[in-house]
Amino acid sequence: MGNITGFIDHQRSSVLYRDPLERVKDWKEIAQLPSEMVLRSQASRCMDCAVPFCQNGSQLAGMTTGCPIYNLIPEWNDLVYKGRWKEAYERLSRTNPFPEFTGRACPAPCEGGCVASLANDSVTIKNIERAIIDKAFEEGWVKPQIPTQRTGKKIAIIGSGPAGLSCASILNQHGHTVTVYERADRIGGLLTYGIPKMKIEQHVVDRRVKLMQEEGIQFVPNMEVGKQLSLDQLRTENDAVVLCIGSTRPRDLSAPGRELGGIHFAMDYLHLNTKSLLDSQFADGNFITAEGKDVIVIGGGDTATDCVSTAIRQNCKSLVQFDIYPIRPTTRAIDNPWPQYPIIHKVDTGQEEAVSVFGDDPRAFATTTLEFSSDGNGNVAGVKSAEVNTIISEKGQKIREVIPGTEKNWPAQLVLLAIGFEGPEAEIFHDTNITVDRRKNIAVTNGKYQTNEKGVFAAGDARTGASLIVWAIQEGKEAAMECHDFIMRKMA
Incomplete structure (x- = not known):
């Protein structure tokens, strides 16, 4: 240095x-x-x-x-x-x-x-x-890297999120002909519809996609594999297929009143908001609005924070965020030494905005949902919560016990569930030999990324479960190399 x-x-x-x-x-x-x-x-x-x-x-x-x-x-x-x-x-x-x-x-x-x-x-x-x-x-240093030779081999990648784009980039550089299929109307997956635009503006995504197109990668939006196009057809028409379909099945919450209107999964809320923004600057009205409503966001992760930021921009009346974990310490605890990732109290951008608008941090820590109340017309009117104690069992399992006497009722006309995901949507490979593991992620056999269908690979959240964007990119890179080796062995 x-x-x-x-x-x-x-x-x-x-x-x-x-x-x-x-x-x-x-x-x-x-x-x-x-x-x-x-x-x-x-x-x-x-x-x-x-x-x-x-x-x-x-x-x-x-x-x-x-x-x-x-x-x-x-x-x-x-x-x-x-x-x-x-x-x-x-x-x-x-x-x-x-x-x-x-x-x-x-x-x-x-x-x-x-x-x-x-x-x-x-x-x-x-x-x-x-x-x-x-x-x-x-x-002007970033220029398309166009391969000088082509192998004549074709690869289909399903999903255009970070894993799919990363996989496509590497395979294209090896000279293979790559086509990326995306069921949404825009390319980018999580980057486009999962992360609000105040974090990544769409022109940043589109700029990279344009470069990849110039490098020879073909993108096919509005194409849902498993419905408009079968996985078997893609396997027949290509030398390999890579599933980068994400972990998109949201984890639900089992509580009385869950069926009431006004309770939505976080990703549905965020996706519709972003699509309406990009399509028409909200003129079409095709989104879930928090305007004038008391909003409860259930969950403590990044997706929950994105819901907080979005609801504030929609001019919600009030905002509360349930976090199942107790408030973290301001410095590392003894059982969280460096170089572990620091588990400390943080005020993210969404919470910072809530403090500025409403005067307080929106989070209710160590809080769980007990039930939802109705307005009498089939819509949610409130949420009943309680504080919880988290106990770690001898086997390392987290056991949460409701603390008696801590029940509280909150007004809510909009509830957003941001409590995680439960694996990929399996309909796409329903009629194949592809299986899922005990965590409901796509199972792999040979190497790290090939499924038990020869020539079909899986990468990213679909293989590992919901994780970080950097893991998705690395998964795409590694799956691309394993897929490349598979194709080159077939050519030899």
């Missing part, structure tokens, strides 16, 4: 966010990068540590720490510090096909494993990654 005392000389300076009271008035991106001078000083905080935990994705205590894509983080931090931005982009592109996505939507497990956090605060790795790719686009 050029500055061996950078982490001592400079304090962490995170990404800038637009003022909450201003940004909730629109759907534009909320994050703004600091100046180049600040970014270079932040990059200088990278310590050139002997063992950089940041660049090797690992599962520790059931959580990800470090980068699953194996980004060469210390190397491009050093290049940014020295002002060698183009070289930093070239180094970043060796491992990450889509840094403009991870630099915006990744929760940055790399920073959780940063050695600098042992001295003070972690390096702003995510911000620097985004700055590198944004500058690369501004300077």
Whole structure:
């Protein structure tokens, strides 16, 4: 490293966010990068540590720490510090096909494993990654990488989310002819309809898709495999098929009154909102609105936070978020040592907006739903909750016990369920030999990614269960290599 005392000389300076009271008035991106001078000083905080935990994705205590894509983080931090931005982009592109996505939507497990956090605060790795790719686009360094030769082999990829796009990119670079099928009307999967536009504006997704088209990848939207087109037909017409269909079956909540109107799965709510925004700036009215309503969001993860941000922008009357977990400590607990991902109390952008608009953090911690009440016309009018104690059994199982006397009634005309997912939608491979594992994800046999249907592979959330965008991208890369090896063995 050029500055061996950078982490001592400079304090962490995170990404800038637009003022909450201003940004909730629109759907534009909320994050703004600091100046180049600040970014270079932040990059200088990278310590050139002997063992950089940041660049090797690992599962520790059931959580990800470090980068699953194996980004060469210390190397491009050093290049940014020295002002060698183009070289930093070239180094970043060796491992990450889509840094403009991870630099915006990744929760940055790399920073959780940063050695600098042992001295003070972690390096702003995510911000620097985004700055590198944004500058690369501004300077015209990002160009389509068109293969010089074609193998004549055809591959169909089902799903255009992070895993599908990553898989398509790698296979195309090997010279195969790749077609990506997407059931939605726009390409991008989770990037387009799962993540609200204030986190990733659509032009960022469309820009990358256009590049991939120029590289020779064909995209077919509005095509639902399993309905308009059978999986068997795709297998017949292609040398291999890769299932990157995500983990899209939402986990439901079993409680009295669940059948009432006004209770929706989070992804239905977010998808419809984004589609109406992109189609007509909401003029078509084809979305679920929170305007003037008391809103309860059930769930404590990123999807729940996205619901919070969306409901605020729709001018909800009030907002409460149930989080089943107790409030986290402000610093690492004894049983959460570095380099595990830090389980600490955070105020995300959605909660920050709620504090600015309503005056309080919307979260009710250690809270569970008991039942939904009716307005007498078949619609939800309120939610009854209670506080819970979480006990870890000898087998490591979480057992939650309702605390008597903590029951509370909340008004609600809109309830959003953001409590996770239960695997891929299996209808697409219903008439095949493809099976699911005990967690209801697509089972694989030979290698890591091939299913028990020869020549059919699975990657991303469909194989692992709902996970991080960086894992989806890495899954797509690895599945592409296994698929490529399979095809080349057939050619030999």
